[in-house]
Amino acid sequence: MNIQFSKSTDYALHALLHLAHSKLHQNIGIKELSAALGVSESYLSKIMSKLRQDGIVRAVPGVNGGYELARPAEQITFLEVIQVIEGRQQLFECSNLSSQQHRLLAEDGAGESQRKSECLVKRVMDGAEQHLYQYLREHTIQSVLDEVFKQSNHAVNKK
Amino acid sequence: MNIQFSKSTDYALHALLHLAHSKLHQNIGIKELSAALGVSESYLSKIMSKLRQDGIVRAVPGVNGGYELARPAEQITFLEVIQVIEGRQQLFECSNLSSQQHRLLAEDGAGESQRKSECLVKRVMDGAEQHLYQYLREHTIQSVLDEVFKQSNHAVNKK
DNA sequence: TATATAGTGGATATTATAGGTCTATAATAA
DNA sequence: TTATTATAGACCTATAATATCCACTATATA
Ligand code: SF4
Ligand code: SF4
Numbered sequence: 346m347n348i349q350f351s352k353s354t355d356y357a358l359h360a361l362l363h364l365a366h367s368k369l370h371q372n373i374g375i376k377e378l379s380a381a382l383g384v385s386e387s388y389l390s391k392i393m394s395k396l397r398q399d400g401i402v403r404a405v406p407g408v409n410g411g412y413e414l415a416r417p418a419e420q421i422t423f424l425e426v427i428q429v430i431e432g433r434q435q436l437f438e439c440s441n442l443s444s445q446q447h448r449l450l451a452e453d454g455a456g457e458s459q460r461k462s463e464c465l466v467k468r469v470m471d472g473a474e475q476h477l478y479q480y481l482r483e484h485t486i487q488s489v490l491d492e493v494f495k496q497s498n499h500a501v502n503k504k
Numbered sequence: 505m506n507i508q509f510s511k512s513t514d515y516a517l518h519a520l521l522h523l524a525h526s527k528l529h530q531n532i533g534i535k536e537l538s539a540a541l542g543v544s545e546s547y548l549s550k551i552m553s554k555l556r557q558d559g560i561v562r563a564v565p566g567v568n569g570g571y572e573l574a575r576p577a578e579q580i581t582f583l584e585v586i587q588v589i590e591g592r593q594q595l596f597e598c599s600n601l602s603s604q605q606h607r608l609l610a611e612d613g614a615g616e617s618q619r620k621s622e623c624l625v626k627r628v629m630d631g632a633e634q635h636l637y638q639y640l641r642e643h644t645i646q647s648v649l650d651e652v653f654k655q656s657n658h659a660v661n662k663k
Numbered sequence: 664t665a666t667a668t669a670g671t672g673g674a675t676a677t678t679a680t681a682g683g684t685c686t687a688t689a690a691t692a693a
Numbered sequence: 694t695t696a697t698t699a700t701a702g703a704c705c706t707a708t709a710a711t712a713t714c715c716a717c718t719a720t721a722t723a
Pocket of ligand 2: 359598599600601605606607609610622623624625626
């Protein structure tokens, strides 16, 4: 039973949100992050390392060091974060490529020169992936933050 | 690195396609399915069992027994098959529910009576899930089969 | 320059799950 | 009754997620 984002993705998103939320201060140390999220420092730092390697955050070691966003929060999409943490494999990968059925579905109908060796099943699934990705591309760390502020104001006004 | 459909889902879809494609014959035995897909009988029968338990195929044991679709192929959606095999957990499940940050994001802004204890992150992810599901609901075993026929005719005409 | 601070990367432990096999049992047709 | 076929469950293995620990490196600043 796959098809679930890992906890690491969860943590990564929350960490980035924390960084974006307190961007007034330069650097947020792993201790503060760890405390805010309730995740161990060791494990969280692994995740932060990945985010750094992919240019989503910057890290500075030494006294008063820590992490900060490498880019404006509007430019960090959900899709990007997910792909960094989960990897970039496809949602659906054919595992029947040498089966009788594959020959029937993929090589039978389709003209040889067009999309060779891909049947409709694969194409439907790839479509699903693109659909999902498009949605995740449209949502950024900043867009979540905006909503939080909007709600806060609302709550204050009601008082 | 999650976020990938399991092979079982792959096999299930292909098996159903095979059943739908040869629905003239009453029952397709596990042997024929196994041969068509190139998957061991033992493993495939497990998958077929699941499909039966959820009312997607019917099975009859005994001589000349086998499987057939329990419903017309137009009524079997990709989503359904996927959910039977992969389970019905959500794409994203909060793992920070007792963290400092959760209190900040979820309980701070939102009015108490509305959606309690759900922040924007969760809502974005749930939106993604719904988006994906909608797409998968729109594609059925039959719709794939139709395309196969269309292509075949095309190929024949060209000759 | 010395030193405390803070991130990095590797090794390692612990589970959980996917993926797969095998066998005993139950149901069915001939 | 007997041959055939599906079912359920026990069982195994390899891989991956989750997590911790430690030795190392880089930096600010006193
Ligand atoms: S191309 Fe189609 S038939 Fe071939 S393995 Fe992929 S999904 Fe299956
Ligand atoms: S509701 Fe939001 S802040 Fe709370 S755990 Fe879920 S995603 Fe995180």
